[in-house]
Amino acid sequence: MQTRKPGNVQGIDVSRYQGTIDWAKAKTSGITFVFIKATEGQTYTDRNFVSNVKGALSAGLLVGTYHFLRATIADVAKAEAAHYAKSLEAIGGAKALQLPPVMDYENNPGNLSKAQINIVAKAFLTELERLTGIKPIIYTGNSFAANFDTGLSGYDLWVARYSNTRVPDDQSAWKTWTVWQYSDSGKVPGIAGNVDLNEYNGSLADLKKRYGRERDMSIPFEGYRLTSPFGMRKHPVSGVNKFHRGVDLVVIPADGPIYAFVAGEVIHAKLGVSGSGFGNYGVTVAIKDDKGYLHVYAHLSAAGVKVGQQVKRGQLIGKQGSTGISSGAHLHYEVRKACTPQFGYTATEAGVVEPTQYLINYFGQKPVKEEKPVTVRDINVPSEWAEAAWAEVTAIGFFDGKRPGAVITREEIAVVLSRLLKNIGV
Ligand SMILES: [Zn+2]
Structure with missing residues (x-):
């Protein structure tokens, strides 16, 4: 993979092990971004997660979070994604931050095959994106990265390799890194002890452009x-x-x-x-x-x-x-x-x-257009504009296709109305 480059922006990643951080002081070291540990497994939340996010944001850093994955089967991976997404609500949700959520998948306690590792990873990533509305990135180690197949190439790679001389290895899924964690023994003012150092593959403008998006205002007052x-x-x-x-x-x-x-x-x-x-x-x-x-x-x-x-x-x-x-x-x-x-x-x-x-x-002035009239298409295949909502609702058992064309039940209407009311803050 590529080498580090002058002009690339620098960052750190932290968890409760860094203790209480003086974020204003840390910023003076020239770092631009930080990834903060949020959660691990199905229940654990880092006890400094919320205070670290608030501190880093108020110091003006670009902030992301990460989840340490423990799952060895897809269903548990999904439950872990739900726990992570739920914990993010404490800081206003993943959309309140500038950097995407991260799957930290770096070891293999269940002795899974490569194929199983990829199934678990995809289950977590897909569920997390569905819940947060943001495409996550993948954190892993230089050796462990070899487990991931090209089905994950579409996710940005944040790779760990602690070396001044050797770059991260090419993998079948990735030939370049997006973020490189090049040291686990950095020293940053305002932080006691060692801290992981990272470099993003580009300038601050590149970083903002890659993950910055015009805030999604499709739901009034989302995040408030x-x-x-x-x-x-x-x-x-x-x-x-x-x-x-x-x-x-x-x-x-x-x-x-x-x-x-x-x-x-x-x-x-x-x-x-x-x-x-x-x-x-x-x-x-x-x-x-x-x-x-x-x-x-x-x-x-x-x-x-x-x-x-x-x-x-x-x-x-x-x-x-x-x-x-x-x-x-x-x-x-x-x-x-x-x-x-x-x-x-x-x-x-x-x-x-x-x-x-x-x-x-x-x-709401732009009416939603059907691609084809409903009378000539399969009602179990949603139009593009309805895909996300369709996936969400069918995943929880509605419109499961067992009774195509059946009238909508009052319970189903109640669910739809309840969601609408929540969205408009009634
Ligand atoms: Zn008022």
């Missing part, structure tokens, strides 16, 4: 916890019954990133001044969309955009905070019908719309 809906409520600070003009959303960590739900032009990006239409809103970013509606992101700790700037959907616009009148760190998000006067502020509910429904309508 909705703590207060739109409408009448008892105000959390004053205790008075009052109309809530938007929705309150919480993201982890407290100063976590806030992304634009809709593209548009920034027309406000600072502390809301009393009487401006943003009094008590704290640091507020307001973005005017192409229909003239104003998207208001309030109580931020900092704005990351400037007035006049065009913002894309999914673009970072600031950090969550608790500025203005706010009961703890959260995002207050509201959608106003107009931008003037006073940034479209009205004393009554007349000037705002329900944000969830607005987003659904805003993005």
Whole structure:
């Protein structure tokens, strides 16, 4: 495989064995990325996993996580993927991080054949991708990598070989490494003892380009916890019954990133001044969309955009905070019908719309097209647009093909409705 190269970005990987890490100090060593141990087997979660992720994110590192695989059969591999995916929810899910989830498969306690190793690996990787929506990468050792067949070539390789002189060996599945763990005895400020050192095959821009994606905004408020809906409520600070003009959303960590739900032009990006239409809103970013509606992101700790700037959907616009009148760190998000006067502020509910429904309508204008009319195709073969949902639902036993064409039961409708309600935060 290829050698290391000047200009390639450097990173580390850590687990609870590194103890408490001073992440700001670690960043000063010039590292750019980190993979953090999350889980192992079907039940174990690294006790420093959440604090390490939060610390690394707030230091500005690109963060990924890994799972140490113990399974020797496919069903257990799937259960391990579920445990990993579930544990990731504590940090906002795999999509809250910049780097993909990792399968760490590096030994063979069950004395499996190569064929069995590949079955276990594929079961884990497929299930993990289904649960997280992100294609994982594979971590393994230089020798163990020889067990994997070309069916895994499509996954990026993160390979361990501790050497200054010898590069990782070519394998049937891979001729290049994406990440090389070249030392297990690195020294990094802010970390006691030894730490694994890694190099990514490219620059920071390459790394971001490979794994960065425009944030998936297809489900409104995915990754947020909705703590207060739109409408009448008892105000959390004053205790008075009052109309809530938007929705309150919480993201982890407290100063976590806030992304634009809709593209548009920034027309406000600072502390809301009393009487401006943003009094008590704290640091507020307001973005005017192409229909003239104003998207208001309030109580931020900092704005990351400037007035006049065009913002894309999914673009970072600031950090969550608790500025203005706010009961703890959260995002207050509201959608106003107009931008003037006073940034479209009205004393009554007349000037705002329900944000969830607005987003659904805003993005729901493109009707889903059937590739072929339902009457001329096999209803057990889903259209491309429905493949992911079909796979998920059939995997749990619905529409199992034993009764093609049968009417949908009320229970099945209940499941569909329940999922929809969860997605729109009702
Ligand atoms: Zn609010």
